[in-house]
Amino acid sequence: MDATGIGLWGVPLAILGGAIRVSTPFIFVSLGEAITERSGRINLGLEGTLVFGAMSAYAVAVMTGSPWLGLIAAAFAGLCFGLFHGWICKFPKVNDIAIGIALMLFGSGLAFFFGKPFIQPSAPDLPAIPLGAWSDIPQVQAALDVNMLFLIGAALAVFLWWAFRNTRAGLILRVVGDSSDAARAMGLNPNTVRLAATGVGGALAGIGGAYLSLYYPGSWTEGISSGQGLMAVALVIFARWNPLGCFAAALLFGGAGALGPALQSVGVTQGYYLFYAAPYILTLVIMIATSSPSRSLAGAPGELSITK
Amino acid sequence: MSPTTRMKAVGVETIGMTMRFGAFTALDDVSVKVPAGSFHALLGENGAGKSTLVKCMMGFYHPTSGDIIIDDREVTIASPRDASALGLGMVYQHFTLVPSLTGAENLVISREKVPGVIDWRKERAALAQFMERMPFKLPLDVKVAELAAGEKQKLEIVKQLYLGRSFLVLDEPTSVLTPGEAQEVLGLVRAMTRAGDLTVLMISHKFHEVTAFADDVSVLRKGRLTGTGRVTDLDHRQMAAMMIGDQPIAALDSRAEPKPDAEIVLKVKALKAPDRTGLKSIRVEDLGVRSGEIVGIAGISGNGQKEFLEVLAGQRPRDAGEVMVRGTAYAATRAEARALNVRLIPEEPLKNACAPKMTVAENISFRTFDIDGNGKPVSWISTGTIRTFSARLVEQFKVKTASLSSPIASLSGGNVQRAVLARELTGEVDLLIVSNPCFGLDFSAVAEIRARIMKARNAGAAVLLMSEDLDELLELSDRIFVMSDGALVYETPIAQASVQTIGEHMAGHH
Numbered sequence: 001m002d003a004t005g006i007g008l009w010g011v012p013l014a015i016l017g018g019a020i021r022v023s024t025p026f027i028f029v030s031l032g033e034a035i036t037e038r039s040g041r042i043n044l045g046l047e048g049t050l051v052f053g054a055m056s057a058y059a060v061a062v063m064t065g066s067p068w069l070g071l072i073a074a075a076f077a078g079l080c081f082g083l084f085h086g087w088i089c090k091f092p093k094v095n096d097i098a099i100g101i102a103l104m105l106f107g108s109g110l111a112f113f114f115g116k117p118f119i120q121p122s123a124p125d126l127p128a129i130p131l132g133a134w135s136d137i138p139q140v141q142a143a144l145d146v147n148m149l150f151l152i153g154a155a156l157a158v159f160l161w162w163a164f165r166n167t168r169a170g171l172i173l174r175v176v177g178d179s180s181d182a183a184r185a186m187g188l189n190p191n192t193v194r195l196a197a198t199g200v201g202g203a204l205a206g207i208g209g210a211y212l213s214l215y216y217p218g219s220w221t222e223g224i225s226s227g228q229g230l231m232a233v234a235l236v237i238f239a240r241w242n243p244l245g246c247f248a249a250a251l252l253f254g255g256a257g258a259l260g261p262a263l264q265s266v267g268v269t270q271g272y273y274l275f276y277a278a279p280y281i282l283t284l285v286i287m288i289a290t291s292s293p294s295r296s297l298a299g300a301p302g303e304l305s306i307t308k
Numbered sequence: 309m310s311p312t313t314r315m316k317a318v319g320v321e322t323i324g325m326t327m328r329f330g331a332f333t334a335l336d337d338v339s340v341k342v343p344a345g346s347f348h349a350l351l352g353e354n355g356a357g358k359s360t361l362v363k364c365m366m367g368f369y370h371p372t373s374g375d376i377i378i379d380d381r382e383v384t385i386a387s388p389r390d391a392s393a394l395g396l397g398m399v400y401q402h403f404t405l406v407p408s409l410t411g412a413e414n415l416v417i418s419r420e421k422v423p424g425v426i427d428w429r430k431e432r433a434a435l436a437q438f439m440e441r442m443p444f445k446l447p448l449d450v451k452v453a454e455l456a457a458g459e460k461q462k463l464e465i466v467k468q469l470y471l472g473r474s475f476l477v478l479d480e481p482t483s484v485l486t487p488g489e490a491q492e493v494l495g496l497v498r499a500m501t502r503a504g505d506l507t508v509l510m511i512s513h514k515f516h517e518v519t520a521f522a523d524d525v526s527v528l529r530k531g532r533l534t535g536t537g538r539v540t541d542l543d544h545r546q547m548a549a550m551m552i553g554d555q556p557i558a559a560l561d562s563r564a565e566p567k568p569d570a571e572i573v574l575k576v577k578a579l580k581a582p583d584r585t586g587l588k589s590i591r592v593e594d595l596g597v598r599s600g601e602i603v604g605i606a607g608i609s610g611n612g613q614k615e616f617l618e619v620l621a622g623q624r625p626r627d628a629g630e631v632m633v634r635g636t637a638y639a640a641t642r643a644e645a646r647a648l649n650v651r652l653i654p655e656e657p658l659k660n661a662c663a664p665k666m667t668v669a670e671n672i673s674f675r676t677f678d679i680d681g682n683g684k685p686v687s688w689i690s691t692g693t694i695r696t697f698s699a700r701l702v703e704q705f706k707v708k709t710a711s712l713s714s715p716i717a718s719l720s721g722g723n724v725q726r727a728v729l730a731r732e733l734t735g736e737v738d739l740l741i742v743s744n745p746c747f748g749l750d751f752s753a754v755a756e757i758r759a760r761i762m763k764a765r766n767a768g769a770a771v772l773l774m775s776e777d778l779d780e781l782l783e784l785s786d787r788i789f790v791m792s793d794g795a796l797v798y799e800t801p802i803a804q805a806s807v808q809t810i811g812e813h814m815a816g817h818h
Binding site for chain 2: 165166167168169171172174175178179181182185186187299301302
C-alpha cells in the first residue's frame, strides 16, 4: 500500500480502519461468549467453532455462490457446536473448561479435514458499505469501507445490553448465571437455559468465523484464525460481561492487531513483527492489570466455574 | 396473580404424614394443624424431621403416606408449583434472591407470568403501589448483594407476599439477623397474621422467639411429634424436654473466677487490613485477651469479623499494626503457633480447618504429624503413631466416625467440629481463637462444644470468640466487644451486658 501521500497520518487511519476490520470477529465471538458466560458457563471451544464456521461459510459460499448462505451455514454449524457443548456439560461432574478445550481442537481438526478441497477455489465476499466514498483519498476510502457485519455486531451489542435488563429472557439468563439455586426455586431448569445460551453463543462465534473467510482476510486457509476465539474469552472478562464493554474491547483489540500492518505500510521495516504481537501483549497486560489477588472480579456471574 | 388484590390467609393441616427413605423413617405419623391466620412454631433438633415435614408440604418430597388439607379440602401437592398455586410459600434459611439483580428485578422475574419485554415504568408503579400496603420498607433499586441481611430477609418475605402466597414457612428466619432486626421482622409478620392476611409456620431453635411471637408450637424429635399446644401453656423447660428427650446434655463447667491481673496473652494494636471487597478496611485499635478469660466479639456477618479472624489465622495480609502473643510478634506461621501454643477453630471447619478428602486420622494429626514426642521434627512419618494418636482423641472427644480412615468429609457437621476440637484442644493451649463454633449443629453437640471451650478457659487459655449467635456470647464470654463496619465499637463486661444495647451497636445506630 502506498501511504506516502498522507504521510504519518496513515498510521492512525490504518489503525482505525484495521480496528473496524479486525474487530468484527472479536465482537461476535465475545458477544457470544458473554451470553454463554452470563448463563454461568464458559465455552472455550469457540476458537474451534470460529474455525469451523469460517470453513463451512467458505465451502457453502463456493458451492452456492452466495456469501449469505455461507453465513447462515456458519451460524448453523456454530449452533450445533454450542448445543453439543451445552449438552455434554449438563451431565454431572463434567468440567466445562475441559470440554471446551476438547471442542476447540475437535472443531479446528474437523474444519481442516473438510476444508482441504476449498483452499484453492475462491468464494464471493460479503458486501461492504463504502462509507468513505465522500473522500478521494484512497486510504480514507479503504479505512471506511465498513462491512455489514460490523454494523450488525454494533447493533447487537446495544441490543444485548438493553435485553439483559429489559427482557424476560435477559433476566432469566442473569438469574441462572448468578445462582442455580434461585433459578431452581423459580422453577427454571438451569441446564436448559445454559444449553440455549451456549447454542446462541456458538452461532455468534460461527458468524465471526464466516467474516474471517468471506471478508477479511477473505480466503480459507488453515491458519485463518490467530487465536481470536481464545482472546475473546479474555476480552469478555476484561469487559466485565457487559456487551457494550465487549464491543469497545473488541475495537481496542482490533486496533492493536492493526498496529503491525499499519507501521509496515508507512515504511517501518525494523521490528514491526513485534507489533504483530500487540494483541497478545495487550491480553496479558489487561489480565494482569484488572486482576487482584485478594478480590474476586466485580460483576462476575456467581455460577462461573472460574470465579467459584 | 395480581399483586394488588388483598390476600386471605389459608390454613394447612397434615394428617399422619410419614416419609421413609429406604429403611430410614424421617417422619413418622406426624399430624400438625395450622389454622388460618395463626403463627405456628415448629421446634426440633437438626435431623428431627422439621425440614422433611416442610418439604412434604411444599411438594419437594412425596410423602410415603399421609394427607394434606388446605382450608378443609384435601389436596395433592405433587410439585413446588402445585404448592405455590395453593398459596403456600417458603422462606429459606439461606437466601434465594439473586445477588446481582436489584430488588425490583428479583421480584418481577420470580413471577409466574413475565412479559417478554418488561415495561419498567409500569412495573415500578405497580411495585410502589404494592409496597405501600406492606409493613416493610425496602430499597428496590439497589442490587440485592448490597442489602444488609435483615433487608434481604424482609425482601424474601415480601417476595412471597408479592407472589400471592398467604401461607408462609419461615425456616429459621432470624439466624442471620441482629436482635433488633429479628424483633422487627417477626413483629411485622406477627401483625400480618393478627390481621388475618397471613398464616405462618416458623421453624426455630430459639425458645424466646417462639414464646414472644407464636400462638402454637409443635415439637418434633427423631421424626415423631413429641408435643404440641398453645405457647402460653408451655414454658421453655417443657419445650426443651420435648425437643431433646432424656438424653444427657453436657453441663457447662462453672466459670472459674476471672483474674483481672492475669497475663495478657493476645495483644492487637492498631491493626489495619483490607476487607474482602478490597474497598474498605478493618481497623482494630486495641484489643487484649488475658489468660483465663473469654472475650466475645459480636456483630452481624459481613462487618469484618471474618477478616479479623483471617488476619489472626494468617490467611489475610495486614496493612499495618501488630499482633503480639505473650509479647512476641505473631505472624501465624506454623513454627510460631507451635512455640506460642496458639490454636484456631475457624468457622465452617470442614472448609477452613480440614482437608475434606483426607482421613479422619490424618486430619486430627495435622498439628503433630511431623514432630516426635519431644517436639523435634521427624524425617519419617509414622502412620502407626498417627493412628494411635487419633484413635485416642476420637475416643476422648466422642467423634462418631465409621473408621479412622474414612474421609473427614463423610462425617456429620457436629462430628467434624468435634474432630477439629480434638486436634486444637489437645496439648497446651495458651491462646484459642474461635469463630462461630456451633453454627448449624444440633443441641447436644452445641452444649458439648461450649463446655469444651469453657473448660479450656478455666484451664488458663485466653479465648477470643467470634460469634453471630448472641446467646452463645452471653453464655460464654467474660467481656463482649461489638464489631460494626470493620471496627470494635463497643465493649462491655458480661455483668453489665444488655442485649438491647449490644443489638443497637451491632446495627450501627451509635
